[in-house]
Amino acid sequence: MQELEVTHELALEHGLTDEEFERIIKILGRIPSFTELGIFSVMWSEHCSYKNSIKLLKTLPRSGGRLLVEAGEENAGLVDIGDGLAVAFKIESHNHPSAVEPYQGAATGVGGIMRDIFTMGARPIACLDSLRFGSLDDARTRYLFDGVVRGIGDYGNCLGIPTVAGEVYFDESYQDNPLVNAMSVGLVNTEHVASAIAKGEGNPVMIVGSSTGRDGIHGATFASEEISEKSEAKRPSVQVGDPLTEKLLLEASLEIIKNGWLVGIQDMGAAGISCSTSEMSARGKSGMNINLDKVPLREKGMTAYEIMLSESQERMLCVVKKGFEDKVKEVFEKWDLHCEIIGEVTNDGLLHISYQGAVKAVIPSFELVLGGGAPVYVRETKEPTYIKEIRKFDFKKIPQPKNLAETFKKIFSSPNIVSKKWVFEQYDSTVRTNTIVGPGCDAAVIHIKDTGKALAMKTDCNSRYVYLNPKEGTKIAVAESARNIVCSGGIPLAITNCLNFGNPYKPENYWQFSQAIEGMGEACRFFNTPVTGGNVSFYNESPNAAVYPTPTIGMVGLVEKLANVTTSFFKSHNDLIYVLGEDYEELGGSEYLKVIHNKVAGDCPHLDLQVELNLHETILALIKNKLIESAHDVSEGGIICALAECCIMNEENFIGAEVNIPIRTREDFSLFSESQSRIIISVNETNQKEFESILNKKKQHHALLGKTTNEKFIINNKINLDLKELSEIYYDTIPRIMNA
Amino acid sequence: MKPKFGIVVFPGSNCDHDAYYVIKKILNYDAVFLWHKDTYIQNCDVIILPGGFSYGDYLRTGAIARFSHIMDSVFNFAEKGGYVFGICNGFQILLEAGLLPGCMLKNKSLQFICKDVYLSVRNKDTVFTKGIENVKTIKVPIAHGDGNYFADKDTLNSLEENNQIVFQYSSKDGESLEAFNTNGSVMNIAGIINKRGNVLGMMPHPERCSSKILGKTDGSLIFNSLAKNIFN
Numbered sequence: 010m011q012e013l014e015v016t017h018e019l020a021l022e023h024g025l026t027d028e029e030f031e032r033i034i035k036i037l038g039r040i041p042s043f044t045e046l047g048i049f050s051v052m053w054s055e056h057c058s059y060k061n062s063i064k065l066l067k068t069l070p071r072s073g074g075r076l077l078v079e080a081g082e083e084n085a086g087l088v089d090i091g092d093g094l095a096v097a098f099k100i101e102s103h104n105h106p107s108a109v110e111p112y113q114g115a116a117t118g119v120g121g122i123m124r125d126i127f128t129m130g131a132r133p134i135a136c137l138d139s140l141r142f143g144s145l146d147d148a149r150t151r152y153l154f155d156g157v158v159r160g161i162g163d164y165g166n167c168l169g170i171p172t173v174a175g176e177v178y179f180d181e182s183y184q185d186n187p188l189v190n191a192m193s194v195g196l197v198n199t200e201h202v203a204s205a206i207a208k209g210e211g212n213p214v215m216i217v218g219s220s221t222g223r224d225g226i227h228g229a230t231f232a233s234e235e236i237s238e239k240s241e242a243k244r245p246s247v248q249v250g251d252p253l254t255e256k257l258l259l260e261a262s263l264e265i266i267k268n269g270w271l272v273g274i275q276d277m278g279a280a281g282i283s284c285s286t287s288e289m290s291a292r293g294k295s296g297m298n299i300n301l302d303k304v305p306l307r308e309k310g311m312t313a314y315e316i317m318l319s320e321s322q323e324r325m326l327c328v329v330k331k332g333f334e335d336k337v338k339e340v341f342e343k344w345d346l347h348c349e350i351i352g353e354v355t356n357d358g359l360l361h362i363s364y365q366g367a368v369k370a371v372i373p374s375f376e377l378v379l380g381g382g383a384p385v386y387v388r389e390t391k392e393p394t395y396i397k398e399i400r401k402f403d404f405k406k407i408p409q410p411k412n413l414a415e416t417f418k419k420i421f422s423s424p425n426i427v428s429k430k431w432v433f434e435q436y437d438s439t440v441r442t443n444t445i446v447g448p449g450c451d452a453a454v455i456h457i458k459d460t461g462k463a464l465a466m467k468t469d470c471n472s473r474y475v476y477l478n479p480k481e482g483t484k485i486a487v488a489e490s491a492r493n494i495v496c497s498g499g500i501p502l503a504i505t506n507c508l509n510f511g512n513p514y515k516p517e518n519y520w521q522f523s524q525a526i527e528g529m530g531e532a533c534r535f536f537n538t539p540v541t542g543g544n545v546s547f548y549n550e551s552p553n554a555a556v557y558p559t560p561t562i563g564m565v566g567l568v569e570k571l572a573n574v575t576t577s578f579f580k581s582h583n584d585l586i587y588v589l590g591e592d593y594e595e596l597g598g599s600e601y602l603k604v605i606h607n608k609v610a611g612d613c614p615h616l617d618l619q620v621e622l623n624l625h626e627t628i629l630a631l632i633k634n635k636l637i638e639s640a641h642d643v644s645e646g647g648i649i650c651a652l653a654e655c656c657i658m659n660e661e662n663f664i665g666a667e668v669n670i671p672i673r674t675r676e677d678f679s680l681f682s683e684s685q686s687r688i689i690i691s692v693n694e695t696n697q698k699e700f701e702s703i704l705n706k707k708k709q710h711h712a713l714l715g716k717t718t719n720e721k722f723i724i725n726n727k728i729n730l731d732l733k734e735l736s737e738i739y740y741d742t743i744p745r746i747m748n749a
Numbered sequence: 750m751k752p753k754f755g756i757v758v759f760p761g762s763n764c765d766h767d768a769y770y771v772i773k774k775i776l777n778y779d780a781v782f783l784w785h786k787d788t789y790i791q792n793c794d795v796i797i798l799p800g801g802f803s804y805g806d807y808l809r810t811g812a813i814a815r816f817s818h819i820m821d822s823v824f825n826f827a828e829k830g831g832y833v834f835g836i837c838n839g840f841q842i843l844l845e846a847g848l849l850p851g852c853m854l855k856n857k858s859l860q861f862i863c864k865d866v867y868l869s870v871r872n873k874d875t876v877f878t879k880g881i882e883n884v885k886t887i888k889v890p891i892a893h894g895d896g897n898y899f900a901d902k903d904t905l906n907s908l909e910e911n912n913q914i915v916f917q918y919s920s921k922d923g924e925s926l927e928a929f930n931t932n933g934s935v936m937n938i939a940g941i942i943n944k945r946g947n948v949l950g951m952m953p954h955p956e957r958c959s960s961k962i963l964g965k966t967d968g969s970l971i972f973n974s975l976a977k978n979i980f981n
Contacts, residue, residue, distance in 0.1 A: 162861050163861070166802070166861055166892070166894075167763075167802040167805060168763070169763025169764070169802075251805070252802070252805065253760065253761050253802065253805030253807070254805075256760075256761055256763065256802075257761075344760070345760060433863075434860075434861075434862055434863055434864055435861045435862070436861075437861070437892040438863055438892075439863060439890045439892060440763060440764060440767065440800075440892060440957070441766075442767045442770065442771070442956065442957050442960065442963065444963070445962065445963060445964070456962055458770070571962060
């Protein structure tokens with residue numbers, strides 16, 4: 010078949026710039042073939058090359074702590090947790106596919122991130138999801154929300170990996186461009202870590218798993234554009250998931266890795282065969298001879314271009330130690346999966362692709378990849394004009410609410426605050442029998458079998474804060490995830506990040522991005538939680554505007570003893586209720602301001618990293634000395650919402666509370682303020698003395714608020730509510746909206 | 750005597766290792782995996798068809814798995830009075846295979862549901878349930894999309910007459926009411942046994958609540974009951 014002739018126009022249609030096309034011609038010393046153009050265009054797309062982000066990402070702390078493998082070296086970072094074990098974890102976005110085809114978009118997002126983990130030889134033990142949608146009042150939002158949750162559920166449930174934590178936010182800024190960020194956490198014996206490398210001349214290259222079809226062609230390029238009315242037509246760019254094949258691929262891959270028959274293995278996600286062949290060979294400073302005739306195909310008549318760019322799911326590329334081909338084949342046959350030798354490793358550094366007797370592409374693999382020949386840009390930045398505008402907001406002019414109880418109920422019923430049970434009950438959270446603390450608490454806690462340890466994990470980001478102040482807001486995202494880990498009894502280990510921003514070619518968006526990276530670096534260095542890796546998703550825009558800048562943080566912590574596992578809800582009557590940390594009546598970006606006054610304005614709450622770290626150390630000391638019954642961080646909705654959650658979060662045992670919240674200047678300000686570094690604690694009276702002595706020793710600011718009771722939620726003698734009423738708001742709001 | 754449990758591994762089984770771990774590591778009985786392509790059942794005393802999504806459940810749940818090689822041996826084993834225990838997907842497979850009566854529909858909410866539920870034990874005179882004493886209910890997690898048990902009137906009458914309804918969704922105190930039946934099962938049925946009393950299927954997962962570390966141990970009552978009573 011005759012290939013299309015490559016012209017300048019065709020290159021631009023592929024999303025390449027003039028400059029990039031010139032560069033390709035220079036690298037090859039000729040005009041690229043059509044297949045080569047396709048390969049370059051996907052490999053140099055934002056999604057694969059990180060061309061507009063890598064320079065800034067490299068400023069993040071990417072080593073230290075307990076990190077074994079640095080960010081960017083492999084498919085995911087690795088953190089040592091002792092006992093010969095390491096944790097591999099990573100978060101990734103699937104925003105664009107989910108915007109046009111929510112079910113498959115989200116499902117394949119889960120599948121992709123799982124493969125990143127098990128290609129390292131790690132068995133995935135948990136999945137987390139950070140989701141953002143437009144307003145739930147909107148029918149399309151409800152359709153997207155429902156589809157995404159089903160997609161995540163059906164894929165993860167079938168795979169048998171528990172989905173244990175995450176977050177869901179609703180805000181108009183995500184109306185046409187939802188965010189779907191999936192995180193996977195895996196465990197690996199440090200002796201069985203696999204590498205994504207190709208080396209050793211003559212070693213066979215195998216494609217394993219699903220056959221290759223026409224689905225997902227140019228998915229990576231699609232993800233590197235803004236969402237528009239035309240996006241609906243890109244539905245064919247969305248891949249279709251097959252969780253059964255993924256489950257078989259998972260078992261087969263772990264089996265061959267454990268047996269030591271591999272040189273390297275990499276999953277096929279974005280840019281399919283193009284990406285895995287070029288990245289693996291570039292990493293090993295080698296090349297590959299690939300014969301596409303050997304690739305198992307789903308349909309007849311596929312071109313080299315299509316085969317190279319297909320993003321069919323559930324496939325892996327393996328470089329096998331010569332002589333072990335049959336052993337590897339035997340394992341894949343046992344699991345009823347395809348396993349074909351499609352080529353071999355060479356020493357010339359060239360990716361050499363042939364098909365139907367013709368040479369289709371010859372490209373130095375190094376030139377295609379990030380860290381090699383892929384372009385690197387730093388874009389222009391400019392502080393957006395809205396920043397100065399919103400900072401002028403005068404909080405004193407907010408009218409005082411007439412009825413405090415009604416105001417509280419309205420905020421407490423915000424979909425951002427109420428229970429996400431409607432979501433997480435659709436996820437299997439108990440399979441693998443390690444879930445000690447499942448969804449609904451501050452962080453999930455997952456037991457590591459045959460040890461007395463557990464892992465705490467959480468995703469976090471308040472994007473309103475980041476919108477108001479990208480640098481400080483991102484610091485808060487890191488601090489809050491650490492706070493959640495600590496509240497569960499864990500020591501923060503490391504983070505992974507999913508950076509969801511708008512078009513980087515707009516200087517305002519790039520300013521947000523660069524500020525966020527600065528804040529993240531500062532916070533991660535301070536908490537000694539390096540970045541293990543992650544994902545950048547630009548072009549999150551709809552015709553109206555960019556989404557709120559959303560640098561989602563996924564954090565993993567180590568619970569050194571199972572006795573340290575702590576939950577957020579009150580346990581029994583007559584316990585003392587304390588708040589640790591100080592209130593500054595900060596309402597910028599608060600749920601109160603948005604829900605009651607329909608404003609997103611001001612500055613985000615301030616964060617003092619030293620105060621935050623001291624709080625973490627205090628909490629961990631209290632937990633270690635068994636002095637507290639519960640710990641729950643104060644976040645959206647302020648202290649009053651946090652207290653209400655403590656009362657009703659355990660559905661089997663509601664506990665009342667009678668408290669007096671100190672008022673600084675105004676009741677509504679103090680009750681709904683979202684000042685950082687605060688945690689609600691309940692303490693058994695017999696421990697009060699020892700508890701306070703630790704607080705004093707640590708110089709930890711605190712206040713005794715009141716006591717837990719049999720019934721009722723009583724605040725400052727002004728709000729007096731039945732727990733039943735509270736729980737109906739908390740648990741029934743989202744089902745009521747979704748089942749309407 | 751230590752009983753030996755054989756846990757069948759279908760492509761897509763995902764609770765096989767959970768069952769194995771509980772039986773072998775926590776309860777200290779013998780356990781082996783039985784591969785779906787094999788027919789030899791390794792002298793097991795009990796065969797467990799575990800939870801998961803056999804063959805992806807892309808057709809009807811359990812519809813393909815029943816045609817696996819190993820199922821011929823499971824039929825023979827059950828025929829001879831061997832004990833077969835189907836959990837979740839395993840229950841669905843037993844229904845498709847005709848080893849238990851009735852069928853499974855999608856949950857009435859049309860959603861997958863994962864949560865802890867309470868079960869009242871209607872028949873404590875089976876090898877699976879004799880050991881469940883002095884409790885009104887047991888608390889066991891469910892995790893399924895197709896757990897809405899259905900059977901025609903005659904079948905239900907026959908189940909009732911022969912005391913084959915073993916588990917029903919109920920309140921914490923053991924009241925079997927519609928309100929506690931999250932998937933819409935007819936008569937709040939969560940688990941049934943065959944007439945002979947050697948084949949039991951249930952949707953909830955006892956293997957997920959048999960460990961002190963998870964703070965839930967009611968499931969171990971069933972495995973221990975089996976271990977204690979199958980040789981009597």
